[in-house]
Amino acid sequence: MIRLLLAEKAPLLRGGLVALFTELDDLHVVAEVSSGEQVLGTALSRRPDVALIDIGLPGLDGFAAAHALRRELPECRTVLMTGKVRKGDLRRAAAVRAAGLVLKDTSPSELVDAIRRVATGARVVDPDLAFSELGGAESPLTEREIEVLSLASGGASAAQIAEDLVLTIGTVRNHLSRINRKIGARNRVHAIRIAEDAGWL
Incomplete structure (x- = not known):
């Protein structure tokens, strides 16, 4: 059983994802939150195996939340979600050591497959995001x-x-x-x- 924490700001999408995961025998949503500030404390108390996090969370964004999660609960693997293809997101996901980066318009089966693969130790990146990254200008920042x-x-x-x-x-x-x-x-x-x-x- 994969214990999942879901962090998504949009109530409708969050509810839809919970309904999707509830239908599966091997996924169990142990907590759902709507802001980045709630991620770490909730994860420390509920101990999920995987955290599915919207990068556009209000307040502390998904990248910062994933960074804190990696530091304080490294055994929890993170899949970040984004609503659009944007240059730099893959680099930022790698910087916070997220295990996956997917688009929100991916199919339900592909999202579930990404979570399952990440839970087994794999890394998952949406191909559109990977190609977008290849076209990005090199950052002068460390x-x-x-x-x-x-x-x-x-x-x-x-x-x-x-x-x-x-x-x-x-x-x-x-x-x-x-x-x-x-x-x-x-x-x-x-x-x-x-x-x-x-x-x-």
């Missing part, structure tokens, strides 16, 4: 800078980023300043917009 900017894009303060990544606030501020210089951004908001448009976030 993996750590991407992590910092990703958390900042979710609304995290320098102090929150420092706590999440186990860094000092000064180090986080240095990273943010270096990011601005590298990509010619005026400030943090501008840097996030540049990085998102280029597909680095």
Whole structure:
């Protein structure tokens, strides 16, 4: 039996997925949440084998939630879901060590197959997302800078980023300043917009 945590912001889609999984003998939804902030605490108490997480969760986004989950509950494997093909998503999924990245418009059977494969230790990536990544411009940012900017894009303060990544606030501020210089951004908001448009976030 695969114990599954479902994190999806849209109630209708979340309910539909729960109904789909309830029909299966080998999947059991142990918890469903609607925001990124709920993912880690719920996972620690319910101990799922796989977490299916929408990357567009409000507050703490799916990438940041997956990162926290990987750090605190590494035995839980993560499948991230996205509603559209966007350059940079595969790179971000790899940076937080997600085991899978799928499109929301995939078929029910393909989604279930992805969850089952991830539960056995495989990694799963939607082909459209893989091809999109191949066409993306190379990021001048380091993996750590991407992590910092990703958390900042979710609304995290320098102090929150420092706590999440186990860094000092000064180090986080240095990273943010270096990011601005590298990509010619005026400030943090501008840097996030540049990085998102280029597909680095």
